Amino acid sequence: MDFYLVSLDETRALVRGTLDISYGYQLQIEFIGVGYIDCPASWKTNTGKRVFSKPSPETLPDEMRQRLFDNNGGDVFRFAVDGFHGPWFAHIVAREMRFKSSLGQAYLPW
Numbered sequence: 001m002d003f004y005l006v007s008l009d010e011t012r013a014l015v016r017g018t019l020d021i022s023y024g025y026q027l028q029i030e031f032i033g034v035g036y037i038d039c040p041a042s043w044k045t046n047t048g049k050r051v052f053s054k055p056s057p058e059t060l061p062d063e064m065r066q067r068l069f070d071n072n073g074g075d076v077f078r079f080a081v082d083g084f085h086g087p088w089f090a091h092i093v094a095r096e097m098r099f100k101s102s103l104g105q106a107y108l109p110w
Contacts, residue, residue: 033095035072
């Protein structure tokens with residue numbers, strides 16, 4: 001699935017996922033109260049594997065925890081990214097996440 005960071009402002013980020021961008025999107029993830037973001041503007045992810053996780057801050061290395069929570073709070077949301085040189089993870093720290101998906105294989109308009 002292809003993911004796109006379609007909107008970002010001071011405290012909100014909107015990510016949409018699609019199997020075919022020409023038809024629209026099938027998945028929308030809204031982050032509210034964003035304090036930190038470390039992700040590309042668009043990326044591919046193999047949805048046959050685990051794509052999303054919400055690691056506990058206590059399990060993160062000290063350096064990463066300090067960077068993610070520097071002057072902000074919330075939960076860590078982590079996404080798998082299929083990078084050109086191999087897989088890696090994108091991170092968003094936010095107070096809340098809202099998830100919306102289309103029914104079945106239907107597409108929603110951009």
